[in-house]
Amino acid sequence: MPDNAPPQTSALRVLTLPEPLKLDCGETLDHVEIAYESWGEPNADRSNVILICHALTGDQFAASPNPVTGRPAWWPRVIGPGLAIDTDQYFVIATNVLGGCMGTTGPASNAPDGKPYGTRFPVITIGDMVRAQRAFIAALGIDSLFSVIGGSMGGMQALEWAAQAPGQVFTSVPIATSARHSAQNIAFYEVGRQAIMADPDWCEGNYLAQGKRPSRGLAIARMAAHITYVSEGALKRKFDRGLQDREKTSFSFDADFQVESYLRYQGHSFVDRFDANSYLYVTRAMDYFDLSSRSEGRLADVFRDTPVRFCVFSFSSDWHYPPEANREITRALIAAGAEVSYLDIQSDKGHDAFLLEEPIYERALEGFLSSSAELRGI
Amino acid sequence: MVEQRTVRPDHEAIARRVRQGARVLDVGCGDGALLDLLKSTRSVDARGLELSSETAGIAMARGLSVIQGDADSDLELFPDDSFEVAILSQAVQQMRRPARVLGELARIAPEVIVSFRNYGLWSRRLTLIRQGRMPAPGLAHEDGVLLPVTALDMIELAARLGLACVAVAPVRGGEVGAFRNKGLKRLNWGADEVILHLKRI
Numbered sequence: 388m389p390d391n392a393p394p395q396t397s398a399l400r401v402l403t404l405p406e407p408l409k410l411d412c413g414e415t416l417d418h419v420e421i422a423y424e425s426w427g428e429p430n431a432d433r434s435n436v437i438l439i440c441h442a443l444t445g446d447q448f449a450a451s452p453n454p455v456t457g458r459p460a461w462w463p464r465v466i467g468p469g470l471a472i473d474t475d476q477y478f479v480i481a482t483n484v485l486g487g488c489m490g491t492t493g494p495a496s497n498a499p500d501g502k503p504y505g506t507r508f509p510v511i512t513i514g515d516m517v518r519a520q521r522a523f524i525a526a527l528g529i530d531s532l533f534s535v536i537g538g539s540m541g542g543m544q545a546l547e548w549a550a551q552a553p554g555q556v557f558t559s560v561p562i563a564t565s566a567r568h569s570a571q572n573i574a575f576y577e578v579g580r581q582a583i584m585a586d587p588d589w590c591e592g593n594y595l596a597q598g599k600r601p602s603r604g605l606a607i608a609r610m611a612a613h614i615t616y617v618s619e620g621a622l623k624r625k626f627d628r629g630l631q632d633r634e635k636t637s638f639s640f641d642a643d644f645q646v647e648s649y650l651r652y653q654g655h656s657f658v659d660r661f662d663a664n665s666y667l668y669v670t671r672a673m674d675y676f677d678l679s680s681r682s683e684g685r686l687a688d689v690f691r692d693t694p695v696r697f698c699v700f701s702f703s704s705d706w707h708y709p710p711e712a713n714r715e716i717t718r719a720l721i722a723a724g725a726e727v728s729y730l731d732i733q734s735d736k737g738h739d740a741f742l743l744e745e746p747i748y749e750r751a752l753e754g755f756l757s758s759s760a761e762l763r764g765i
Numbered sequence: 766m767v768e769q770r771t772v773r774p775d776h777e778a779i780a781r782r783v784r785q786g787a788r789v790l791d792v793g794c795g796d797g798a799l800l801d802l803l804k805s806t807r808s809v810d811a812r813g814l815e816l817s818s819e820t821a822g823i824a825m826a827r828g829l830s831v832i833q834g835d836a837d838s839d840l841e842l843f844p845d846d847s848f849e850v851a852i853l854s855q856a857v858q859q860m861r862r863p864a865r866v867l868g869e870l871a872r873i874a875p876e877v878i879v880s881f882r883n884y885g886l887w888s889r890r891l892t893l894i895r896q897g898r899m900p901a902p903g904l905a906h907e908d909g910v911l912l913p914v915t916a917l918d919m920i921e922l923a924a925r926l927g928l929a930c931v932a933v934a935p936v937r938g939g940e941v942g943a944f945r946n947k948g949l950k951r952l953n954w955g956a957d958e959v960i961l962h963l964k965r966i
Binding site: 714729730750755 | 812818819822825826827828829830831832833834839842843844847
């Protein structure tokens, strides 16, 4: 795909929200389009609906290949017939988040004046993303969700759903996430945003109108973020100080080391499938996320006497959203009197472990969903 | 995924002391065998707390609500009276601060059931006297038991924490005797393990 081609949206399923969407920043968006994908079938009373929330650079193609990018499904280990999120039993839906770039309204979409929003797009929050999802679910004629499940930024949405609409979610599964973006999280994403905005091809956010893409800046943003998604142990195991296609260092700034070559590949393969302005907006939404700020810093008060059943997962070597951040969520839920399960999986795969093969995690998730389905009568 | 497991007699005895449909917290729930039994035979609202990631994962795969956490630090989070029964099955002796854990349980639930190895058993007393060795299957420090107490010690500790012993059952050779509230000295002499049913005074 050429560098500056917008996604071919004809291959995407899109629903336009019937009502304008009010945003936390005070602005309103009209004719919001939500791109989505689904697997399985709803039951008669539509009580078996699971919403999958994707991470920063994910999309709605959780369980089937993306027809636009050709990339494979991102969660095929967990969603499918007979798997933990069993599509023979549940109706599974995933949407592209508000502000995203895979068919849902975002900064690359056209504003009412017919030109791309660019940085004229309002700054959005995780709360806005969930409000958009709630309007989308309602437009499909679904009253409530059996479960809302997501890792990383998807986990923030799973928490936000439970906070915003406790009567509309039976269970919430936040995975490898945080209820509050830390200073370190904000710092890493700020590096990424600055890299994008420092690229002359960013054109003050108007690159689409000028036929350009800030690919170098976006690639650097991805490289910086990617470091936080893998553990030091995994980098050492995979690359250590291994050299790339050479016997000795070249006394130059070529990619001498395998780890450099790997990061450059991660950066370059990212720019073809992601919009730079979307990256700015979605990382900003994560930075603004602090659930406890709604109750004077007491997260437990946000969930006081909640009817939602929770299942929280973390991974021992994750330093992006470390076990402690997830344990903090769990501790607040205990104090709130919520029914909560929590498991920290021993893994050396870092933050990305939530997408990878971890049998204990998959079986525990399956056990949680099965027992919840029994309680729900599905 | 469901496989037949033999039910441990001490688990069965504990289950018989738990009211139908009660809210139960099992501290140190391991792979969830006792909680599973309580759910199926007593229809309890079952929750577990377990330190080990591996066994907590097995309990969750069974569909149990389990928090992987440390009783020594996490119990203080639970609101007062959030459960009707709290259980410490073969777990209190592995804790770093057993008195504090027991005290927290007395706050969280009006009833506490505790089972543990009884170091008052006559043969254990003899081991110490004759061999000068702490009674343990192997080396005492590898056994994981940090609190080698007798039944009488535990009853006294519970009383100090505001928990009265309403019934106690001996376990000998894997068999559980009847719950009763007298003959404690004899029980302390003859029981390999004991199960205490405590209630807040």
